[in-house]
Amino acid sequence: LQVALFDEKKIYYINKTAKDLFKLPNTLLKDPTKLSIYQFIEKEFHPHIRKMNKEVMKGKFFNGVESVCRDYKGKKINIESFAKTVQYQGKKILQGFFRDISDKKNIQSELIKTKDNFKDIVSKIDEVVFYYDKETKKIEYISNQLYQLIGVKAADYIKNPQLTVDLAHPDDLPLLIKANKKLNEKKVSQSFIYRVYHRKKKAY
Numbered sequence: 716l717q718v719a720l721f722d723e724k725k726i727y728y729i730n731k732t733a734k735d736l737f738k739l740p741n742t743l744l745k746d747p748t749k750l751s752i753y754q755f756i757e758k759e760f761h762p763h764i765r766k767m768n769k770e771v772m773k774g775k776f777f778n779g780v781e782s783v784c785r786d787y788k789g790k791k792i793n794i795e796s797f798a799k800t801v802q803y804q805g806k807k808i809l810q811g812f813f814r815d816i817s818d819k820k821n822i823q824s825e826l827i828k829t830k831d832n833f834k835d836i837v838s839k840i841d842e843v844v845f846y847y848d849k850e851t852k853k854i855e856y857i858s859n860q861l862y863q864l865i866g867v868k869a870a871d872y873i874k875n876p877q878l879t880v881d882l883a884h885p886d887d888l889p890l891l892i893k894a895n896k897k898l899n900e901k902k903v904s905q906s907f908i909y910r911v912y913h914r915k916k917k918a919y
Contacts, residue, residue, distance in 0.1 A: 716814060719752070719813075720803055722809060723751075724751060727747065727808065731744070736786065736792070756783075756784050760783060763782075764782060768798065768809060771798050777798070778908055779796075781794070782794050794815065796812060798812070818840060822837070834858075838858065841860060844857070844858045845861075849899060857869045857873060865878075866915035866916065882914075883912075884909065884910035890909055
């Protein structure tokens, strides 16, 4: 997971995985204060990200915010991130967690173009992909990667969709219910993070 400490003006710390993702020289890893997060974020996302960062500083939490960035060499990267406030050197700043979702976005684009190769495409990625019919309110398809995630076979999950609720961490259940309600009410794209119980590992 890529991690950075920053405010609106500069970056105070960035971990090695983030340095590798953004192709930063080693000198900047040692002293990233010459950098700003906005050097990497595409300009069209600046107003939205600035607004959200201000809200986070006030105590609000946003989960799974998507944006488009560019690495130090100019290559485009799709990013999913969330942030919280931390104390650093005596002042409150932001701690951001983010990951590269470029492969995920590319897969989504391919799925929009063609449904014939759906199962073939999703079998190539580690993430779980499912198809939910909003009319029947049933999961019609879910990829086999589900077993690795929660220790339940895809076919068993489809037969018992209540597992979505039963295996969710109790603290995260309100977020899950709220997000699903929003998804059913509107045609919106959203991302959120919640913990799930793994039946084989017996842990979240």
